[in-house]
Amino acid sequence: MYHNVYFCGMENVCKICPFSSKTATPLNECDFEQLSENHVVVKFAKGDAIIKQGTYSTNVAFLRMGLVKIHLKGPSHEQIVRLVKAPAYLGLPTTFGDKINQYSVTSVTNAEVCYIDITTFRDLLKNNDLFSYEIILDLCRNELESFHRCSNRTQKQARGNLADVLLELSDRIFESEKFMLPLSQSELGNLIDTSRESISRMLSEFNGDGIIRVNGKEIEILNKKSLIVISQNG
Amino acid sequence: MYHNVYFCGMENVCKICPFSSKTATPLNECDFEQLSENHVVVKFAKGDAIIKQGTYSTNVAFLRMGLVKIHLKGPSHEQIVRLVKAPAYLGLPTTFGDKINQYSVTSVTNAEVCYIDITTFRDLLKNNDLFSYEIILDLCRNELESFHRCSNRTQKQARGNLADVLLELSDRIFESEKFMLPLSQSELGNLIDTSRESISRMLSEFNGDGIIRVNGKEIEILNKKSLIVISQNG
DNA sequence: AATGTTTTGTGACATGTATCACAATGTGTA
DNA sequence: TACACATTGTGATACATGTCACAAAACATT
Structure with a gap:
């Protein structure tokens, strides 16, 4: 500091x-x-x-x-x-x-x-x-x-909120498809009101589905359309 | 109209x-x-x-x-x-x-x-x-x-949020222990992000516990302290 | 390199609450 | 008064997600 x-x-x-x-x-x-x-x-x-x-x-x-x-x-x-x-x-x-x-x-x-x-x-x-x-x-x-x-x-469930945050980071904050997560998983949990464990599971899931590529803190959005769909389905 | x-x-x-x-x-x-x-x-x-x-x-x-x-x-x-x-x-x-x-x-x-x-x-x-x-x-x-x-x-569960709203109605809106609910149960649900059915159940519960008295749309707060406790417990 | 500390991955289980279904009650209108 | 419609009460069931537990990995510090 x-x-x-x-x-x-x-x-x-x-x-x-x-x-x-x-x-x-x-x-x-x-x-x-x-x-x-x-x-x-x-x-x-x-x-x-x-x-x-x-x-x-x-x-x-x-x-x-x-x-x-x-x-x-x-x-x-x-x-x-x-x-x-x-x-x-x-x-x-x-x-x-x-x-x-x-x-x-x-x-x-x-x-x-x-x-x-x-x-x-x-x-x-x-x-x-x-x-x-x-x-x-x-x-x-x-x-x-x-x-x-x-x-x-409050209305979406965790998957939708996480999709939202990923889109926001990509579109508004870093203006790039590829970026380093600026928050830890527990911070992400505090941001979208879910547990650290859920964040971890969902990131794995998105990664497995080929929607994003996770490499440590590096995130690359592979399929923005899917993310948008997830973010919109309650 | x-x-x-x-x-x-x-x-x-x-x-x-x-x-x-x-x-x-x-x-x-x-x-x-x-x-x-x-x-x-x-x-x-x-x-x-x-x-x-x-x-x-x-x-x-x-x-x-x-x-x-x-x-x-x-x-x-x-x-x-x-x-x-x-x-x-x-x-x-x-x-x-x-x-x-x-x-x-x-x-x-x-x-x-x-x-x-x-x-x-x-x-x-x-x-x-x-x-x-x-x-x-x-x-x-x-x-x-x-x-x-x-x-x-997002952090409290439904009981806490309902307690909050009841306190707000009593303290800030009507400034009285006794008032007519200005919203239907489904509107209350939309306000605190829960279902109409849960609102109904919780009002019955509070009524049964002697915390409030429900009579149609009329609500009387009998035990404000309990409501505050409920509102604070996550 | 070695060690302690924080972060992450994943399974098993508990639980709050949404959802569906239907009856009962209340409310407005012809 | 009667009828249609909106609101409320309550049971049974399903499910998303929190919580606990512990191992693996990443990171920092000496």
């Missing part, structure tokens, strides 16, 4: 803007200056805790690089609620809520997080309509995603 | 403000005038569809009175993702997203909804920092709630 903290110069601040790649928010001169003076970048190694449930937080965290998992203590075990890929803001509910982190965020790959002073962030929201609008857009997208995820997870 | 549409005069507009009862947003004179000219109130009877998944929407809906359910088509059946009590905005993700409603909203009691023209609403956001801030706060709260709900629903 290493923390490499450094202050950003102007040349790095721009990395904050493309928060939503589709509709990047232009910041004006003044905004730039404010930001460059009030934020700090921290590097995290794979597995490091970026945000810890229950702790106090006074900064806004912007994930500028890497992949992280959002997880929280459930009634019976730790639950991973989603994977988040840079660029994205982390822990906004804490920023606008009671300042106590309601969930943990842990890096799944090496990651870089940019911390912005909370008052600077709020001023930015106040003075930059487009910026607030972006934040609202993002929160709305998350809400929809939560709804869909919730209805999927 | 009856629709009683009427335009609001100034005296009604104020009902829009207490969107978050804790931190009501003060609107200035100008805002008031804009709003009173650009919104319409519609009454819905119990069971009416307020928003229908898949339809196009150009208005912001503000639930000023009543109780509604948010539900969407899941892979195997309709799923109720949450109950929402007035006052609250409905369908914000649609407002800020692609204008196609991603979920349905149906009234569970009689309800009154105030429709605000979308551009008026956006202008309001632009010109009123506090207002945008309220919206962001609300969305953040929803995100947290979604996370917790998701981890509860």
Whole structure:
């Protein structure tokens, strides 16, 4: 675990803007200056805790690089609620809520997080309509995603959910048919609400059926269509 | 099903403000005038569809009175993702997203909804920092709630989830130990991801154990402590 | 290389709950 | 009042998946 903290110069601040790649928010001169003076970048190694449930937080965290998992203590075990890929803001509910982190965020790959002073962030929201609008857009997208995820997870059975995750990793996270599993099998279990053993059995099954090829942590999707079918059959 | 549409005069507009009862947003004179000219109130009877998944929407809906359910088509059946009590905005993700409603909203009691023209609403956001801030706060709260709900629903078994819902109805929705179930048993099943039959059996069980008293749709909570224990045991 | 620790594979078994079936009861409507 | 239709109660059965147990493999550390 290493923390490499450094202050950003102007040349790095721009990395904050493309928060939503589709509709990047232009910041004006003044905004730039404010930001460059009030934020700090921290590097995290794979597995490091970026945000810890229950702790106090006074900064806004912007994930500028890497992949992280959002997880929280459930009634019976730790639950991973989603994977988040840079660029994205982390822990906004804490920023606008009671300042106590309601969930943990842990890096799944090496990651870089940019911390912005909370008052600077709020001023930015106040003075930059487009910026607030972006934040609202993002929160709305998350809400929809939560709804869909919730209805999927609870209605499908384990095979379907695992197929979903494999497709998500391939399509959205790594954008490749072949990738290294960023999570252990028990983490995958926590993500789709099933046991470690079931994950192991299902991966073997998919492998045996020629749908994927498993080689250690390396996964190659051989038959995407089958995966989609599995993911759709309840 | 009856629709009683009427335009609001100034005296009604104020009902829009207490969107978050804790931190009501003060609107200035100008805002008031804009709003009173650009919104319409519609009454819905119990069971009416307020928003229908898949339809196009150009208005912001503000639930000023009543109780509604948010539900969407899941892979195997309709799923109720949450109950929402007035006052609250409905369908914000649609407002800020692609204008196609991603979920349905149906009234569970009689309800009154105030429709605000979308551009008026956006202008309001632009010109009123506090207002945008309220919206962001609300969305953040929803995100947290979604996370917790998701981890509860998937980790607890049916008894625990039913206990949860009964407690929520008593504490948050009706604020009374005794209330009429606003949903049928199959709707309750869709809410906590279990079958209609299981709901029936569990209600009988709770009734037999003296934890609640069931009389038709009327429920009285006799032993809240037991319900809490049940809700916490996975 | 040797050793301890974490992760993975797989069998046997227990169990919560979905599903089917059908009766009973409640509710709205002509 | 009567009839159709939706809701609820309850038994019998099936099955997906959690849990336990233990071996094999992978990985890290000295």
